[in-house]
Amino acid sequence: MATPDDTSTRTSTDPSTGAAPTRSTGRGGSTALSRSDSRGVFGDRLFAGLALAAGILILAILAFVVLFLTLNSGPAVVDDEDGLIIGQFVDYAWPLMIGTLIASAIALLLATPVAVGVALFISHYAPPRLSKPIGYVIDLLAAIPSVVYGAWGMSFLAPGLVPGYEWLHENLGFIPLFAGDPSQTGRTVLTAGIVLSVMVLPIITSVSREIFVQTPKLHEEAALALGATRWEMITMTVFPFARAGIISGIMLGLGRALGETMAVTLVLSPGLLTASLISSGNSTIPAEIALGYPEAPPGSERQAQLIAIGLVLFVITLLVNMVARWIVSRHKDFSGAN
Amino acid sequence: MTNTTTPDAAESRAPEDDSLQTRGRTRSRLTQNAQPRWQWLVVLAVSAVLGSALSALIGFNVAGWLIFTAVLHVVITYVITLTRVNRRRATDQLWRNLIFIAFLIALLPLVSVIWSVVSVGVPGLLAPGFLSSDMQGITGTVDEASQTEGTAVLGGIRHAIIGSLVITVAATVISVPIGLLTSIYLVEYARGGLLSRAITFFVDVMTGIPSIVAGLFAGAAMAWFLGTLNAVTGLFGSMSSTMGITAAVALSVLMIPVVVRTTEEMLRVVPNELREASFALGVRKWRTILKVVIPTAVSGIASGVTLAVARVIGETAPILVTAGYVVNTNWNLFQGWITALPVYIYRQFVNPTSPAFSEPSHQRAWAAALVLIIIVMLLNLIARIIAKVFAPKTSGR
Numbered sequence: 133m134a135t136p137d138d139t140s141t142r143t144s145t146d147p148s149t150g151a152a153p154t155r156s157t158g159r160g161g162s163t164a165l166s167r168s169d170s171r172g173v174f175g176d177r178l179f180a181g182l183a184l185a186a187g188i189l190i191l192a193i194l195a196f197v198v199l200f201l202t203l204n205s206g207p208a209v210v211d212d213e214d215g216l217i218i219g220q221f222v223d224y225a226w227p228l229m230i231g232t233l234i235a236s237a238i239a240l241l242l243a244t245p246v247a248v249g250v251a252l253f254i255s256h257y258a259p260p261r262l263s264k265p266i267g268y269v270i271d272l273l274a275a276i277p278s279v280v281y282g283a284w285g286m287s288f289l290a291p292g293l294v295p296g297y298e299w300l301h302e303n304l305g306f307i308p309l310f311a312g313d314p315s316q317t318g319r320t321v322l323t324a325g326i327v328l329s330v331m332v333l334p335i336i337t338s339v340s341r342e343i344f345v346q347t348p349k350l351h352e353e354a355a356l357a358l359g360a361t362r363w364e365m366i367t368m369t370v371f372p373f374a375r376a377g378i379i380s381g382i383m384l385g386l387g388r389a390l391g392e393t394m395a396v397t398l399v400l401s402p403g404l405l406t407a408s409l410i411s412s413g414n415s416t417i418p419a420e421i422a423l424g425y426p427e428a429p430p431g432s433e434r435q436a437q438l439i440a441i442g443l444v445l446f447v448i449t450l451l452v453n454m455v456a457r458w459i460v461s462r463h464k465d466f467s468g469a470n
Numbered sequence: 471m472t473n474t475t476t477p478d479a480a481e482s483r484a485p486e487d488d489s490l491q492t493r494g495r496t497r498s499r500l501t502q503n504a505q506p507r508w509q510w511l512v513v514l515a516v517s518a519v520l521g522s523a524l525s526a527l528i529g530f531n532v533a534g535w536l537i538f539t540a541v542l543h544v545v546i547t548y549v550i551t552l553t554r555v556n557r558r559r560a561t562d563q564l565w566r567n568l569i570f571i572a573f574l575i576a577l578l579p580l581v582s583v584i585w586s587v588v589s590v591g592v593p594g595l596l597a598p599g600f601l602s603s604d605m606q607g608i609t610g611t612v613d614e615a616s617q618t619e620g621t622a623v624l625g626g627i628r629h630a631i632i633g634s635l636v637i638t639v640a641a642t643v644i645s646v647p648i649g650l651l652t653s654i655y656l657v658e659y660a661r662g663g664l665l666s667r668a669i670t671f672f673v674d675v676m677t678g679i680p681s682i683v684a685g686l687f688a689g690a691a692m693a694w695f696l697g698t699l700n701a702v703t704g705l706f707g708s709m710s711s712t713m714g715i716t717a718a719v720a721l722s723v724l725m726i727p728v729v730v731r732t733t734e735e736m737l738r739v740v741p742n743e744l745r746e747a748s749f750a751l752g753v754r755k756w757r758t759i760l761k762v763v764i765p766t767a768v769s770g771i772a773s774g775v776t777l778a779v780a781r782v783i784g785e786t787a788p789i790l791v792t793a794g795y796v797v798n799t800n801w802n803l804f805q806g807w808i809t810a811l812p813v814y815i816y817r818q819f820v821n822p823t824s825p826a827f828s829e830p831s832h833q834r835a836w837a838a839a840l841v842l843i844i845i846v847m848l849l850n851l852i853a854r855i856i857a858k859v860f861a862p863k864t865s866g867r
Contacts, residue, residue, distance in 0.1 A: 194676060282819075363562040364558065366565075
């Protein structure tokens with residue numbers, strides 16, 4: 133880190149640094165070095181052990197998540213009378229998976245261009261003095277609880293979009309996406325996707341922004357000095373540098389969109405899987421769990437079924453996140469050259 | 471705001487400068503392509519007028535007007551720059567405008583959400599006893615009376631605020647020691663071995679666990695735990711796994727990775743010289759960590775923990791599937807169902823107290839949403855203040 137930081141922290145903690153040794157020698161007396169020492173050894177071991185235990189506990193928690201979900205979802209695929217009923221479970225699960233993917237895809241398609249634009253605005257276009265407050269404002273989007281987004285989407289956004297859906301149906305109805313009767317409440321998978329896009333926008337923005345500001349200044353200045361316009365400078369220096377960062381930001385946003393529960397539960401009026409985005413229908417895995425789980429009796433097959441789709445969701449998001457992290461870590465080695 | 475002073479040196483020999491010279495001004499070759507600073511304002515005004523005219527053709531509404539204005543502004547700016555300067559500068563202008571518009575689009579939902587919650591939520595918040603009463607005794611008939619006869623909307627969120635508070639405090643108590651110790655292990659003890667790399671990786675992975683999956687896990691784990699405990703001791707047979715502590719466990723699964731990430735970052739910026747100075751004075755490692763490293767980083771740690779609390783206090787799904795929903799106040803984490811504020815909002819929207827007369831329920835839900843947003847914003851603000859005020863001083867040696 134920067135040198136001013138170093139000196140500052142040193143000055144501020146000087147008192148405590150000085151205090152620690154005086155106290156320990158004062159307690160031990162002048163000759164009882166060995167006694168205080170052995171007590172210290174015990175403290176050292178205890179502390180190191182605790183720290184290690186905490187680290188291992190985290191791994192154990194993750195393992196337990198997988199273990200408990202797997203054990204409890206057993207009854208969904210194994211029946212006492214019929215034996216294996218995997219086919220039945222797949223029939224139940226795949227429309228939900230497709231629905232989840234549709235909603236997430238809409239969210240990413242809408243959010244990515246805007247999020248990258250906002251990140252560029254903060255890093256390269258906004259007046260430098262304003263860029264920090266603007267960053268805070270965008271972070272506020274991430275701070276609003278999902279249930280509030282859901283309520284907003286249900287009560288304000290959905291009714292507002294109804295005329296738009298009718299227009300889409302009349303003019304673009306030949307495309308299967310806009311076929312079917314437009315919903316009169318506006319609570320469709322497209323609305324859910326729009327709400328999700330608002331929720332993933334701050335994630336993609338903050339990841340991209342962090343990478344954008346790390347673009348080597350010399351590259352940017354070299355491009356400008358050769359007569360590039362600002363946009364040419366961005367395409368020539370910023371984007372090549374930040375490509376991996378943008379992709380990982382999108383993947384992290386995807387992880388959030390896949391697992392987002394309350395916004396979709398409130399906005400979407402669930403139904404069977406349809407290709408139409410503007411009529412009611414479709415559902416997502418988290419919404420299905422949130423709607424079904426409180427009603428499912430403990431230990432029943434229904435509950436096992438819900439836990440099983442939860443496990444499916446967990447595996448999907450795990451994969452998405454691991455790929456995102458892998459891209460980031462690969463990029464880290466790469467940018468070490470700067 | 472619009473014009474960079476970067477000259478287009480490569481193409482500044484473009485022949486379009488006639489128009490400039492006919493105006494009687496001689497410009498240097500470096501500035502002849504600069505467009506007037508007020509140009510964007512004029513273009514914006516013109517496109518606003520044209521946009522209102524166009525949107526009036528298809529039936530005026532504000533959304534259509536704004537869309538037309540934005541599109542016209544982008545197009546007109548592009549065309550003007552293209553004809554007066556050159557294609558490269560025009561492309562630059564085009565993307566600049568698009569990026570500004572992207573920013574405005576991003577602000578739109580934020581403003582809309584906050585405005586809608588405040589405008590609808592304030593009347594409910596001002597209703598008598600909203601913060602000091604719970605939902606006990608509020609039945610469908612009470613709500614029906616408020617909607618049809620205009621009596622005051624009764625019922626409040628006291629139980630939900632207490633529930634959220636209790637659950638979040640329990641989650642913090644569970645996650646902060648684990649998270650802090652893990653980050654201490656990662657920064658102070660691990661030497662880049664397999665275990666530490668695995669922990670770092672899986673903490674990252676844990677950040678992405680869907681919140682509802684955390685709820686399912688906590689519910690299943692608690693049911694198994696109680697079952698085992700009952701089999702061993704035979705004492706807890708009557709206990710149900712639906713209780714506050716289960717929700718707290720679910721929230722800590724979401725909170726631990728956030729705490730680990732932020733505290734790890736804070737511990738890493740503590741300069742090594744401090745540790746070395748302490749070691750050189752003969753101080754043991756654990757005392758060095760407790761007395762030197764953590765006090766140096768404490769402002770960052772505190773603000774990170776506050777942000778983590780702000781994140782989990784708005785979580786609905788894990789509490790919905792673990793803690794149930796009741797109408798009365800419950801302080802006991804280990805006994806009985808407990809209501810949290812986000813779950814209260816959700817339930818009031820989805821299952822109104824009186825299905826036929828849902829207005830009072832919605833009013834309560836919006837007011838509760840306003841309270842929740844205020845709590846979350848306050849926590850965010852507190853985190854920033856902690857980080858700023860208690861940060862190690864940057865000058866003053």
